[in-house]
Amino acid sequence: MTEPSYEYRGLMASTWDFFREDHTFEDRDFYREIINKSGQPVLDVGCGTGRLLLDYLKDGVDVDGVDNSPEMLAICREKAARAGLNPTLFEQWMEALDLPRAYRTVIVPSSSFQLVTDGDLASQAMKRFIDHLEPGGILVMSFFSPVFTDDDDTDSNEWHLLSEKTNPEDYSIVRHWIRGQWDTSTQLQHTENRYAIERNGEIVASETIYQSPALRWYTQHQATVLYSQAGFENIQIYKAFTFVAASEADNTFVIVAEKPVH
Numbered sequence: 732m733t734e735p736s737y738e739y740r741g742l743m744a745s746t747w748d749f750f751r752e753d754h755t756f757e758d759r760d761f762y763r764e765i766i767n768k769s770g771q772p773v774l775d776v777g778c779g780t781g782r783l784l785l786d787y788l789k790d791g792v793d794v795d796g797v798d799n800s801p802e803m804l805a806i807c808r809e810k811a812a813r814a815g816l817n818p819t820l821f822e823q824w825m826e827a828l829d830l831p832r833a834y835r836t837v838i839v840p841s842s843s844f845q846l847v848t849d850g851d852l853a854s855q856a857m858k859r860f861i862d863h864l865e866p867g868g869i870l871v872m873s874f875f876s877p878v879f880t881d882d883d884d885t886d887s888n889e890w891h892l893l894s895e896k897t898n899p900e901d902y903s904i905v906r907h908w909i910r911g912q913w914d915t916s917t918q919l920q921h922t923e924n925r926y927a928i929e930r931n932g933e934i935v936a937s938e939t940i941y942q943s944p945a946l947r948w949y950t951q952h953q954a955t956v957l958y959s960q961a962g963f964e965n966i967q968i969y970k971a972f973t974f975v976a977a978s979e980a981d982n983t984f985v986i987v988a989e990k991p992v993h
């Protein structure tokens with residue numbers, strides 16, 4: 732059987748909320764404030780299991796979601812149904828976005844834009860975003876750009892236990908390891924994720940997902956160039972997740988820009 736082309740599948744999809752549920756994300760209020768200013772409808776790109784989308788829907792925001800993983804979207808739909816919500820969700824790749832309506836605000840949280848690792852496809856995704864915005868509409872995306880020192884091992888083959896958590900329902904232990912190579916010349920990361928579920932001392936499920944490349948990173952300048960090449964203006968770079976201008980040292984940053992009115 733051939734593997735699906737989308738990355739977020741199997742245990743990576745089904746454990747996503749389990750591992751992230753109790754994390755506090757400061758991005759929720761930040762994006763909400765942008766939506767309050769720039770308006771609705773909103774598109775949440777890479778909406779996944781609906782972390783932001785379902786909260787905003789509950790608040791009465793007119794927000795649609797798009798994601799290329801049917802498995803993440805299925806979880807989002809189940810959660811929505813339990814909460815009595817009925818989101819409009821599209822299974823599409825952001826680089827080939829083709830939706831029936833235009834938006835006032837397009838958000839791409841959790842650095843998900845960086846998962847489009849091919850440079851041409853990334854530029855294409857930017858074009859798709861601007862084409863899906865109303866004139867004067869806003870695109871906001873978060874970025875993570877690693878900083879390396881001479882001591883960093885960018886080519887490590889060592890597994891690193893990223894998360895370990897006990898499921899209170901059946902006392903199974905769920906573990907997630909990661910290992911990756913960072914190629915500083917191409918600015919690409921290659922990643923292997925390993926998951927295992929242990930119940931009563933036995934491994935009852937395990938899975939390894941290798942994604943190469945998995946992520947492309949950008950300097951603030953490179954990301955700004957992408958925005959302007961796509962036709963955006965009033966490009967602002969903020970320290971994540973504040974409305975304070977980013978300094979060059981900020982390696983997690985958010986870029987907010989506007990589609991020209993004319």
Ligand SMILES: C[S@@+](CC[C@H](N)C(=O)[O-])C[C@H]1O[C@@H](n2cnc3c(N)ncnc32)[C@H](O)[C@@H]1O
Binds near residue numbers: 737781797
């Ligand atoms: C880091 S997760 C973020 C999920 C969600 N936004 C959150 O913050 O919990 C990235 C999401 O982007 C989706 N994704 C990855 N590449 C994509 C692409 N090319 N087009 C659309 N969605 C993509 C994945 O399936 C996954 O749900």
